[in-house]
Amino acid sequence: xxxxxFHVRRVISRHITVGVGPIPDFSRSLGHRSLLGAVxxxxxxxxxxxxxxxxxAHLTHERLLPQLDAVLDRAERAGVGSIICNGLNPVxxxxxxxxxxxxxxxxxxxxxxxxxxVLADMRRGGDDYPDQRDAWEADEAxxxxxxxVDRAFAIGEIGLDGYWVKEPYWDAQEAAFxxxxxxxxxxxKAIIIHTxxxxxxxxxxxxxxxxxxxxxxxxxxxxxxxxxxxxxxHMLSIPANAxxxxxxxxxxxxxxxxxxxxxxxxxxxxxDRDADNEPANVARTAQYVAELWxxxxxxxxxxxxxxxxxxxxxxx
Numbered sequence: 001x002x003x004x005x006f007h008v009r010r011v012i013s014r015h016i017t018v019g020v021g022p023i024p025d026f027s028r029s030l031g032h033r034s035l036l037g038a039v040x041x042x043x044x045x046x047x048x049x050x051x052x053x054x055x056x057a058h059l060t061h062e063r064l065l066p067q068l069d070a071v072l073d074r075a076e077r078a079g080v081g082s083i084i085c086n087g088l089n090p091v092x093x094x095x096x097x098x099x100x101x102x103x104x105x106x107x108x109x110x111x112x113x114x115x116x117x118v119l120a121d122m123r124r125g126g127d128d129y130p131d132q133r134d135a136w137e138a139d140e141a142x143x144x145x146x147x148x149v150d151r152a153f154a155i156g157e158i159g160l161d162g163y164w165v166k167e168p169y170w171d172a173q174e175a176a177f178x179x180x181x182x183x184x185x186x187x188x189k190a191i192i193i194h195t196x197x198x199x200x201x202x203x204x205x206x207x208x209x210x211x212x213x214x215x216x217x218x219x220x221x222x223x224x225x226x227x228x229x230x231x232x233x234h235m236l237s238i239p240a241n242a243x244x245x246x247x248x249x250x251x252x253x254x255x256x257x258x259x260x261x262x263x264x265x266x267x268x269x270x271x272d273r274d275a276d277n278e279p280a281n282v283a284r285t286a287q288y289v290a291e292l293w294x295x296x297x298x299x300x301x302x303x304x305x306x307x308x309x310x311x312x313x314x315x316x
Contacts, residue, residue: 049079049298049301050081050298050301050302050304050305050315050316051079051080051081051082051301051305051315051316052078052079052080052081052262052282052283052286052301052304052305052316053080053081053082053083053084053261053262053282053304053305053308053316054075054080054082054083054084054262054263054264054266054279054282055084055192055215055217055237055261055262055263055308056084056086056156056157056192056215056217056218056237056239056263056264056265057083057084057085057086057263057264057265057266057279058085058086058088058265058266058267058268059071059083059085059096059099059106059266059279060085060087060092060095060096060099061266061267063267063276064266064267064276064278068099068103071278071279071280072103072105072106072279074278074279074280075105075278075279075280076105077280078279078280078281078282078283079283079301080105080279080280080282080283080316081105081315081316082105082107082308082316083105083106083107083279084107084108084109084153084154084156084192085099085100085106085107085108085109086109086111086156086157086192086217087108087109087110087111087157088111088112088113088116088157089112089113089116089133089134089136089141090136090140090141090144091134093108093110093111093144093145093148094144096108096109096110097110097148097151100153107153107154107312108151108152108153109152109153109154109155109156109157109192110144110145110148110149110152110155110156111145111155111156111157111158111180111192112136112141112142112145112158112176112180113157113158113194114158114159114160114161114165114173114177114194114195114196115129115161115164115165116133116135116136116141117138117141117158117172117173117176117177118165118169118172118173118176119133119135119136120135120136120137121169121172122165122166122169123135125168125169127166127169129164138172138175138176138179141176142176142179142180142183145180145183146183149183149184149187149189150187152187152189153189153190153312154184154189154190154191154192154215154312155180155183155184155187155189155190155191155192156190156191156192156193156194156215156217157192157193157194157217158177158180158181158191158192158193158194159177159193159194159195159198159202160173160174160177160195160196160198160201160202160205161173161194161195161196161197161198162196162197162198163196163197164196170198174201174205177202177205178205178209181205181206181209181211182209184211185209185210185211188213189213190213190214190215190311190312191206191211191213191214191215192214192215192217193206193214193215193216193217194217194218195216195219195220195221196220199216199219199220199221199225200221200225203225203228203229203232206234207232212233212234213311214234214235215234215235215236215237215261215311216229216234216235216236216237217237217263217265218237218239218263218265218269219236219251220247223247223250223251223254223255226251226255227254227255230255230256230259233259234259235259235260235261235307235311236251236255236259236260236261237260237261237262237263238251238252238260238261238262238263238285239263239264239265239269239277239285240262240263240264240265240266240269240270240271240277240281240282240284240285241269241270241271241277242285242288242289243271243284243285243288244271244273249292252288252289252292252293253292257293257303258303258306258307258310259307260303260304260307261304261307261308261311262282262285262286262289262304263282264277264278264279264281264282265277266278266279266281271284271285286300286301286304304316
């Protein structure tokens with residue numbers, strides 16, 4: 001029943017959101033068939049279409065949470081079947097868990113943002129971070145993830161950050177990263193990576209530890225390094241601002257298609273510069289990918305659904 005309802009919604013969404021064309025005029029062809037029969041007929045033509053997935057979202061964000069029901073409704077209408085909501089710290093992870101219990105479309109990822117991983121040390125050292133959120137000690141933050149790992153769809157976002165974090169804190173940041181990677185691997189969970197200015201070092205650690213089920217979210221390094229990451233079997237998820245990003249466009253054009261996923265990083269990095277991003281916008285990215293690859297949106301959806309299944313071991 002869920003799949004039937006999903007595909008009926010896709011009939012409308014594929015015409016409106018993706019821009020396939022006008023909604024079919026049932027009134028001219030109904031004959032003795034009921035309207036429901038006509039809808040069923042059209043829905044069956046799209047029944048092979050795969051749901052899309054947003055593998056990196058922040059639905060707990062204050063700009064999205066108050067309108068979450070509407071955000072999720074728009075996502076479903078756009079053809080999104082799964083949204084991985086990534087946690088940043090114990091409080092955010094708890095909110096992610098609670099949302100996943102209320103909304104089946106939301107898949108919980110528990111993490112510890114790389115800046116948060118050393119924020120307590122930074123404040124003790126007189127170095128602060130513009131976001132005035134609570135700081136956590138490593139044992140408490142990583143302990144929360146360990147305690148709830150069986151309920152996690154994935155572990156993330158975790159990683160290394162050299163933009164906000166100065167070099168004296170890098171060893172502590174790496175230590176926390178290693179503990180979280182090990183925890184994910186022991187629990188056989190996929191890992192969602194955030195890196196900034198320390199991409200190569202993050203890759204070295206992941207390869208050293210033998211991590212294979214990895215997605216690099218919103219990769220900001222050089223495209224050449226992205227190719228190396230893909231060659232090692234890791235995924236890279238492309239955000240919804242791809243059409244206006246030369247780097248993400250090049251990744252979509254040149255990286256192996258089987259190593260790519262879609263994300264939004266909402267409410268950031270949307271296709272419209274002055275508007276909040278949301279999961280529905282992965283449909284617009286899929287349309288852009290179809291243009292770049294010279295193929296159909298349905299084939300793009302199938303490719304990304306297969307990639308999602310290989311990493312997370314379920315269909316979106």
